Amino acid sequence: MSIITKKEKSFTIYKPLLPAKTTEVYDSYWRFAVLRQDVFFSRIEGNKYPWTNDPILSKHRFTNAYRASDRVSQYLIKEVIYNDSYSNSSNEVLFRILLFKLFNKIETWELLKKNIGDLVYEEFDFNKYDKVLSKAFSEKKTIYSAAYIMPSVKQFGHERKHSNHLKLIDFILKKDTSIQLMDCNKMQQAFDIIKSFPGLGDFLAYQILIDINYSNIIDFSESEFVVPGPGALGGISKCFENTGGLSNVEVIKLMTDRQEMEFERLGLDFKTLWGRRLQLIDCQNLFCEVDKYARVKHPDIKGNSDRVRIKQVYKLNLKPINYWFPPKWGINKNIIID
Numbered sequence: 001m002s003i004i005t006k007k008e009k010s011f012t013i014y015k016p017l018l019p020a021k022t023t024e025v026y027d028s029y030w031r032f033a034v035l036r037q038d039v040f041f042s043r044i045e046g047n048k049y050p051w052t053n054d055p056i057l058s059k060h061r062f063t064n065a066y067r068a069s070d071r072v073s074q075y076l077i078k079e080v081i082y083n084d085s086y087s088n089s090s091n092e093v094l095f096r097i098l099l100f101k102l103f104n105k106i107e108t109w110e111l112l113k114k115n116i117g118d119l120v121y122e123e124f125d126f127n128k129y130d131k132v133l134s135k136a137f138s139e140k141k142t143i144y145s146a147a148y149i150m151p152s153v154k155q156f157g158h159e160r161k162h163s164n165h166l167k168l169i170d171f172i173l174k175k176d177t178s179i180q181l182m183d184c185n186k187m188q189q190a191f192d193i194i195k196s197f198p199g200l201g202d203f204l205a206y207q208i209l210i211d212i213n214y215s216n217i218i219d220f221s222e223s224e225f226v227v228p229g230p231g232a233l234g235g236i237s238k239c240f241e242n243t244g245g246l247s248n249v250e251v252i253k254l255m256t257d258r259q260e261m262e263f264e265r266l267g268l269d270f271k272t273l274w275g276r277r278l279q280l281i282d283c284q285n286l287f288c289e290v291d292k293y294a295r296v297k298h299p300d301i302k303g304n305s306d307r308v309r310i311k312q313v314y315k316l317n318l319k320p321i322n323y324w325f326p327p328k329w330g331i332n333k334n335i336i337i338d
Contacts, residue, residue: 020244025298027266029239029255029290033278034268036289037065041271044323049316056296061312062289066273066282067210068325071317072145075106078324081215087120090178090217095121098172101211102165104145111136111143121173126166133162146312148207148229153199164199172197181218187225190218203229210281214326222279226252228287235287237303238294255283273325274334 035054042051050058064070068077080100081093099119100109112119115132136143143162144150156167177193184190187209194212195205206227213220228236228248236243236251243251255262259278263270272278278286292310294301299308325331 019242020246021241022239023241023298023301025235025290025294025301026239028294028297029235029286030259030262030266030268030270032290032293033065033286034263034270036062037271040064040066040069044321056293056310059314060292060296060310061314062293063285065278065286066276067285068214069273069323071321072104072106072147073211073214074321074323075109076100076211077214077326078322080109082327086118088216090182091173092121093215093217094178094181094212095119095124095169095173097211097215098169098208101208102150102169103143103162104147104150105143108133108136108143111141124170126170129166130163133166134160137162148203150204151199151201155198168198178217181212184218187213187218187220190220191225191227202227216328219328222281223253223256224280226280226284228252228284231288231291232284233287234291234303234305235289235294237305238291238298238301239287252280252283252287255286256280259283274331276329276331 035052035057039051039057043049052058067073076097080096086092086096096119099112103109109119112129112132116128133143137160150161150165152161153164153168156164156171158164158167180193181190184193190212191205191209194200194209195202200208206229210222212218213222226249232252233248236248240251246254256278259270291303291305294303295308295310323335
């Protein structure tokens with residue numbers, strides 16, 4: 001059992017021999033989560049921009065406290081996974097998730113729909129898809145999201161990255177991957193299957209796993225398994241002077257377990273996602289966002305990076321989102337938006 005000792009702007013979590021010690025960024029982690037979630041609710045309640053008095057949040061782009069609340073995730077859940085106009089067979093659902101996720105851009109999905117029609121694996125024609133994306137590329141249109149870098153998969157022998165990714169999708173589907181995933185008893189088993197494919201390292205495989213887990217192909221708790229991404233490692237290095245022997249995965253689990261205690265300790269009113277507490281994926285993402293936030297809020301705390309500014313400036317998008325989450329979460333009935 002951890003012993004908590006409050007000390008100025010940090011506290012110490014004692015473990016045998018190696019105590020973990022926090023920095024002031026640790027408290028900013030929890031305050032950021034509250035501020036970002038307040039922005040989320042202020043916006044959907046119809047209040048006017050900037051929805052916050054925090055100058056950093058109002059100027060720069062940050063993802064939501066809950067990953068599934070982000071615009072791209074919402075589109076994936078509603079329009080790609082649970083769209084009634086498409087087949088709900090596991091193979092077709094996996095195809096759509098991979099096709100969307102490897103580009104991770106709403107405009108690319110809609111471009112393919114406009115030029116091809118129904119995006120169905122049974123009718124998949126590599127040349128048709130490749131022609132649409134190659135034309136967009138030649139016209140200097142952005143077909144990949146800037147959220148994170150998608151590595152090329154050169155082993156499929158094509159010059160363009162998008163061509164190789166289309167081949168990768170076909171390769172994955174031909175391995176009966178949806179059936180393999182459905183046979184998994186643990187989330188890590190599913191992760192290992194996804195990671196086994198070319199070009200899908202730890203972080204990307206984990207992100208794809210979370211997206212597949214939104215569907216009915218698999219059904220694991222989002223607090224069962226986590227893989228820290230590079231941004232999260234940066235956030236952890238800023239929140240902790242010493243992790244006291246805890247691994248990065250254990251640190252993320254610690255945050256998930258302690259969330260209510262920490263909000264109470266700081267006197268913060270955190271609004272959950274209509275009753276759903278922060279999960280491992282959300283706490284992992286929050287570390288990534290706090291890594292960026294701290295560059296301006298706590299410039300003297302460098303962590304493992306020398307980066308001093310936040311690249312992405314917030315651009316107002318007034319297109320409304322009708323929030324809807326995987327039905328198996330059981331929270332859609334709680335959503336009330338005036």
